[in-house]
Amino acid sequence: MKYYIISGEASGDLHGSNLIKAIKVKDKNAEFRAWGGELMQKQGAEIVKNYKDLAFMGFAEVLMNLRTIFKNISFCKSDLLEYKPDVLILIDYPGFNLRIAEFAKKEGIKVVYYISPQVWAWKKSRVHKIKKYVDKMLVILPFEKDFYDKYNYDVEFVGHPLLDAIENEKFATKSEFISRNTLNNKPIIALLPGSRKQEVASMLNVMLSIEEQFSDYQFVIAGVESLGEEFYKPFKDKSEAKVIFGQTHSLVANSYAALVTSGTATLETAIIGTPQVVCYRGNWISVEIAKRIVDIKYISLVNLIMDKEVVCELIQSDLNSKRLTKELNLLLDNKTRERISLDYKLLIEKLGNKGASERAAEAIVKMID
Secondary structure (H helix, E strand, C coil): CEEEEEECCHHHHHHHHHHHHHHHHHCCCCEEEEEECHHHHHCCCEEEEEHHHCCCCHHHHHHHCHHHHHHHHHHHHHHHHHHCCCEEEEECCHHHHHHHHHHHHHCCCEEEEECCCCCCCCCCCHHHHHHHHCCEEEECCHHHHHHHHCCCCCCEECCCHHHHHHHCCCCCCHHHHHHHCCCCCCCEEEEECCCCHHHHHHHHHHHHCCHHHHCCCEEEEEECCCCCHHHHHHHHHCCCCEEEECCHHHHHHCCCEEEEECCHHHHHHHHHCCCEEEEECCCHHHHHHHHHHCCCCCCCHHHHHHCCCCCEEEEHHHCCHHHHHHHHHHHCCHHHHHHHHHHHHHHHHHCCCCCHHHHHHHHHHHHHC
16 A cells, blocks of 8 residues: 655654554554654655745744745645545644645545644634545544544544553663763753744853753753754853753653753653643744634643643743742742652653554554555
8 A cells, every 4th residue: 555644743753653553553564654763764655845945933923934835845746646545644743734625625635633633722624624525533632532522523533652662662771871971960941942943042051041040960961963063062152951862752751850941841841750841932923823823721741631730830030040949949849849750640641551652553554554
């Protein structure tokens, strides 16, 4: 069978690669063509476009790059017709993927959506488009099935693939991690400032502004390899914090606490079990637009899934040195840490059992057959 996969960010590349691995077990003759990255490529997919060239953050940035986006949509349609896949698998990335879903359905190509767009947060009207053009929706968050049920759309909850991805990863021990990265023996505060230049610059400045208040700890930055060491140099020149690359999960696992930019990393940090403060400061125009159209109580997946404030969220003007110092101090308190640890365990139970990629692969192969 021929599979065409489209993802538009790093997390999609990760989940797509695990899905490919699981499909190959069930379909020995599987062929893959994908919009993704190195992880999917390592699993044997032919990469059409790299996700790094597709990710535009925020409403303002999307508007500025509309020409490129439409050009990519046009190319994708012609590429689909030429490849003639047995199934099109879409991973999140809704603005792009829903347009392609409509086109593929009209061309008689079966459409699977793995990892639902966050229509429960905004643009609920997209549900009608999904019902019309998506043959099968596979969801990874427990509340998503109930959401779609309200629209009489039967979806399948397969569990969250991060549970498998993190459990299968071997983290460095504390001594290995310290030795490998020439760190001292002070407890580590992990800084996860994001993956895009604009958000990293914004997040790191405020995260590092409180470093002197926590002299008994060492701040360590999770660097993004695609940005390069030179990008982080201005921040290192003003700080004692070290930047490490390609070891984010080991960093989080060996940290006493973490300051994490809102996104998938908040859920990864919770699954690993490290107490965190969630941080977000975006483009002013994009945030003001979001306030008017996004219908959710929380910004982090941890709090959304638990439907309560498990971890503190500091957003826009609340993300300042004074508040960040206060909230990090609270994270260092044993009572707070115990409470968060218990909530993290409940969170993992809600995310479902291991084997999300295998269940998704089984559903897809069965649908094609």
